[in-house]
Amino acid sequence: MKTLAVINQKGGVGKTTTVINLSAQLASEGKRVLVIDLDPQANLTVVMTGGQFEFETSITDVFESAKKHPILSAIIPAQSQGVPIPNLCICPTDIRLSRVIEQSLTKIHRERILMKQLESCSSDFDIVILDCPPNLSLTSINAMMAADLFLIPVDGGSFSLNGLADLLDALEEVKETDDVNYAVFRNEYAKANKLINNFLDEQLKGLGDKVLKSTIRRSEAIGQASVSSQTLLSYQPKSSTNDDYRSLAEEVCKLINV
Numbered sequence: 522m523k524t525l526a527v528i529n530q531k532g533g534v535g536k537t538t539t540v541i542n543l544s545a546q547l548a549s550e551g552k553r554v555l556v557i558d559l560d561p562q563a564n565l566t567v568v569m570t571g572g573q574f575e576f577e578t579s580i581t582d583v584f585e586s587a588k589k590h591p592i593l594s595a596i597i598p599a600q601s602q603g604v605p606i607p608n609l610c611i612c613p614t615d616i617r618l619s620r621v622i623e624q625s626l627t628k629i630h631r632e633r634i635l636m637k638q639l640e641s642c643s644s645d646f647d648i649v650i651l652d653c654p655p656n657l658s659l660t661s662i663n664a665m666m667a668a669d670l671f672l673i674p675v676d677g678g679s680f681s682l683n684g685l686a687d688l689l690d691a692l693e694e695v696k697e698t699d700d701v702n703y704a705v706f707r708n709e710y711a712k713a714n715k716l717i718n719n720f721l722d723e724q725l726k727g728l729g730d731k732v733l734k735s736t737i738r739r740s741e742a743i744g745q746a747s748v749s750s751q752t753l754l755s756y757q758p759k760s761s762t763n764d765d766y767r768s769l770a771e772e773v774c775k776l777i778n779v
């Protein structure tokens with residue numbers, strides 16, 4: 522089992538959208554996938570559970586007391602418009618997560634709660650994908666400790682790389698290495714936007730082969746799928762943006778050897 526954290530402390534760059542559609546793509550290829558919602562905004566949870574907000578057990582309970590609520594008790598089948606998606610499970614979150622994480626600040630090994638819990642399901646899944654919140658809180662640090670690869674979306678805005686250097690510094694610090702396994706890719710790519718494309722290409726040049734060849738184009742169907750609690754693959758199976766996610770899945774699998 523390999524763990525992938527979709528991370529960027531900048532908000533709205535497409536982390537959750539990536540987790541939804543990349544996980545659906547990987548599951549459609551037969552990989553056993555678990556997605557974990559680490560953001561109390563619960564966007565991933567709402568989309569992939571058919572609009573539910575409350576759960577018997579969520580990742581919040583796991584962080585509150587992993588002894589009472591091991592992660593396996595919080596995993597349920599993921600859905601696209603109410604229909605279970607084969608090979609895809611979700612560990613949902615809820616709004617209490619921020620408060621519970623604050624209270625964890627005094628716990629010993631508080632940064633390793635998720636990593637430890639994932640050990641218990643290592644034979645159940647091929648890939649775990651973590652949807653991180655737009656900050657570098659203790660939740661994100663748990664994701665950093667647990668992850669084998671960091672997937673960093675950058676969007677099509679001119680400020681989209683602000684904060685990337687800080688994020689890479691944080692990853693190096695938490696992983697205690699200068700050689701962090703990360704990959705950056707362009708989300709909401711618009712071919713016609715040459716000025717921005719040239720600007721971002723120039724800015725990203727320094728990262729060399731850490732920048733993936735795959736890009737996810739800007740597509741209205743992506744937002745439409747999410748508001749109707751569906752993956753793009755089930756909402757618009759023929760959308761050419763699914764090809765982008767297929768290419769992203771291929772690159773990611775190569776990087777983590779899955």
Ligand SMILES: Nc1ncnc2c1ncn2[C@@H]1O[C@H](COP(=O)(O)OP(=O)(O)OP(=O)(O)O)[C@@H](O)[C@H]1O
Nearest residue numbers: 532533534535536537538655709738739740743744
């Ligand atoms: N490739 C795309 N094409 C069109 N719209 C997109 C694309 N990717 C993301 N979006 C839209 O951009 C918005 C932000 O995306 P998303 O919620 O995935 O970002 P995020 O990084 O998870 O945000 P947050 O930091 O708040 O968690 C959403 O409305 C989503 O539908």
Ligand SMILES: [Mg+2]
Nearest residue numbers: 536537560564
């Ligand atoms: Mg999000």
